[in-house]
Amino acid sequence: xxxxxxxxxxxxxxxxxxxxxxxxxxxxxxxxxxxxxxxxxxxxxxxxxxxxxxxxxxxxxxxxxxxxxxxxxxxxxxxxxxxxxxxxxxxxxxxxxxxxxxxxxxxxxxxxxxxxxxxxxxxxxxxxxx
Amino acid sequence: xxxxxxxxxxxxxxxxxxxxxxxxxxxxxxxxxxxxxxxxxxxxxxxxxxxxxxxxxxxxxxxxxxxxxxxxxxxxxxxxxxxxxxxxxxxxxxxxxxxxxxxxxxxxxxxxxxxxxxxxxxxxxxxxxxxxxxxxxxxxxxxxxxxxxxxxxxxxxxxxxxxxxxxxxxxxxxxxxxxxxxxxxxxxxxxxxxxxxxxxxxxxxxxxxxxxxxxxxxxxxxxxxxxxxxxxxxxxxxxxxxxxxxxxxxxxxxxxxxxxxxxxxxxxxxxxxxxxxxxxxxxxxxxxxxx
Numbered sequence: 001x002x003x004x005x006x007x008x009x010x011x012x013x014x015x016x017x018x019x020x021x022x023x024x025x026x027x028x029x030x031x032x033x034x035x036x037x038x039x040x041x042x043x044x045x046x047x048x049x050x051x052x053x054x055x056x057x058x059x060x061x062x063x064x065x066x067x068x069x070x071x072x073x074x075x076x077x078x079x080x081x082x083x084x085x086x087x088x089x090x091x092x093x094x095x096x097x098x099x100x101x102x103x104x105x106x107x108x109x110x111x112x113x114x115x116x117x118x119x120x121x122x123x124x125x126x127x128x129x130x
Numbered sequence: 131x132x133x134x135x136x137x138x139x140x141x142x143x144x145x146x147x148x149x150x151x152x153x154x155x156x157x158x159x160x161x162x163x164x165x166x167x168x169x170x171x172x173x174x175x176x177x178x179x180x181x182x183x184x185x186x187x188x189x190x191x192x193x194x195x196x197x198x199x200x201x202x203x204x205x206x207x208x209x210x211x212x213x214x215x216x217x218x219x220x221x222x223x224x225x226x227x228x229x230x231x232x233x234x235x236x237x238x239x240x241x242x243x244x245x246x247x248x249x250x251x252x253x254x255x256x257x258x259x260x261x262x263x264x265x266x267x268x269x270x271x272x273x274x275x276x277x278x279x280x281x282x283x284x285x286x287x288x289x290x291x292x293x294x295x296x297x298x299x300x301x302x303x304x305x306x307x308x309x310x311x312x313x314x315x316x317x318x319x320x321x322x323x324x325x326x327x328x329x330x331x332x333x334x335x336x337x338x339x340x341x342x343x344x345x346x347x348x349x350x351x352x353x354x355x356x357x358x359x360x361x362x363x364x365x366x367x368x369x370x371x372x373x374x375x376x377x378x379x380x381x382x383x384x385x386x387x388x389x390x391x392x393x394x395x396x397x398x399x400x401x402x403x404x405x406x407x408x409x410x411x412x413x414x415x416x417x418x419x420x421x
Contacts (some may be wrong), residue, residue, distance in 0.1 A: 010178060012281040012363055014171035031343055044182060045343040046352065069353065071182050073340075078178050082281055 005038045005075040007054060009063070009084060016084055017063075019056060025077060026053040027070050028125075042073045047081065049122035062087040064129065066098075066122065090129065099126045134406070137399040141392055148388035154220065155381035162313070162374035168279065169310060169367040176364045179357055183326070185340060186350055197347070199292075199354040202325030203301045208245040210268075210300035210324075211235065212287070214307040214365050215255030216373045217274045222380030224308060224316065224373055225254045231318040232306045236263065247300055251287060251366075279366050281359070288359030295324060307365040308372035314379050316372040323361050326354070 007025060009017040026035045028050025036043075047068040054061045068081030085094070105111065106119040187200055213232050215225045239246050249269045250256040256270045269290065273283050291303060303324035308316040342349055 008174075010175040012172055012175050012284075012360065013168065015174050029343060034343075041341050042339065043341040043343065044186065044349060046349065069179075069182065069349075069356075071178070071185075078182075080175060080178055080182075 003038050004057075005077065007077045007079070009052075009079040009081065011081055011084055016081075019054070021058070022054055022056045022077070024055040027079070028052070028065070029070070036072055036077060038075060040072050044069070044071050046070075047079075048118055049125050051087070051125065052079065052084075064090060064125070067118075087129070095126055095129055099123065102126065134399065134402060137395060137402065141395045141399065144388050144391050144395065148385055148392065151381045151384040151388060155378055155385060158221075158374050158378035158381060162371065162378055165279075165367070165371040165374050166310070169371040172364060172367045176360050179353075179360050183350075183353060183357055186346060186353065187326075197351050197354055199295065199324055199358075200326050200350065203298070205301045206244065208247060208300040208302070209239050210247045210249065210291070210294065210303045212249045212251060212291070212303065212305040212362070213255045213259065214305060214362075214369050215250065215252035215258075216369070217253050217272055218373075219254060220380065221373050221377035224376035225258060227316070227318045228306050228308055229255065229258045231320060232259075233262075235304065235306075235320060236266075249287075249290070279363075279370050281363055284363035284366055285359045287362050288355065291324070291358055291362075292355045300324075305362065305365055307369045308376075310368050310371040310375060313375040316376055319365075321361070321365070323358055326357070 003023050004021045005023075006020050007017070007022045008015065008019075024035060024037055026033055027045075028034075028048050030046040030048055033050070034045065047065055047070060049066050050064075052063045052065055054063070064085045064087060065079075065081045066083030068079055068084075071078045071080075102119050102122045106116065106123065111119070187196075211232060213228060215228055219225075236246055236248075246263075246266045248259065248263055248267045249271065250259060250267060251271045251273070253270075253272045253274065256267065256272075259267065271287060271290075273279075276283055294300060295303070302322065304320055304322045306318065306320050309319045311317055
């Protein structure tokens, strides 16, 4: 029996990635990292800033996401996100730019606790990439 | 009758107008292709979002505490209308069609004696509405500076709407835009986004049991505002494709009309030239005869 399922990552501008031969996906869900294999129960969850890891026959791919929603249903994994980057194309300047934005946002005094948590997460992730 | 010189000048001026409209048509055609591509690429995101929300809202157990964005405020007194138009003119009936649709809706609201608030996106819509509905327009937004439609712009509009909703400024929100069908057909649309209408609910989604993380309410409360921005983004994409399509066909017919006009003027020019020559000949001949 095949252990593969389908993943589709879309952002508002276009369909970012679509693969049919994925064996495992690890997403940075709201309450911790979550690995998804074939025949996982239907689930809807949010993403916090982090790395999506996609394992397939052809290898392993890493993507950085800033936010998003994941839906898994009938062996279809949909990821909706407005900010996603391939780690391979992620250069230092871009990281620093995002990092600065996040830090500016974090130091804003009117920020809510939840936002603060997310932004701090973002800073952590970006720092490890840097 | 106009003199030969006048006719010549007119022909020249119509010809140069034709050149302009032809160039505009070319530009619109190139832009249309891009806009259309963008609109098509943007669709999956929006559809997915819609599906997730439909699945969520059908799975809600506690009907009493559904977020207000989904269920509405329970009143229908204040209507907010977002009218999306273009920033540039010369695109045929594109803007007028949206405005016409919107005005019909405004009329219905004022007949029911409800309060009307308008936000215009794009300067052309504001220009057309300000004469009659000046007092109703609460905000005008224009994205003249951004060359392409991007999600951030849509998010700005979305945030503005949500802020106003939380301040209880309105009960029902409707957006007006042109849906792109093909180059010659654009359909003006009105779409209610707050409270969300479940018109497209399909039966097969309800029997699935989803696991939620965090719980449903929290997901919904984050997802719904996002959905507003997404809907607006979709409307903006559709609108920009429609605008270019509309402009292209308008400029195409303008070019054709200019061609016809040049033909007509050329015939008139030739006729009067011929008439002048004949007249001169007659004068010479009759002069020679009288000798």
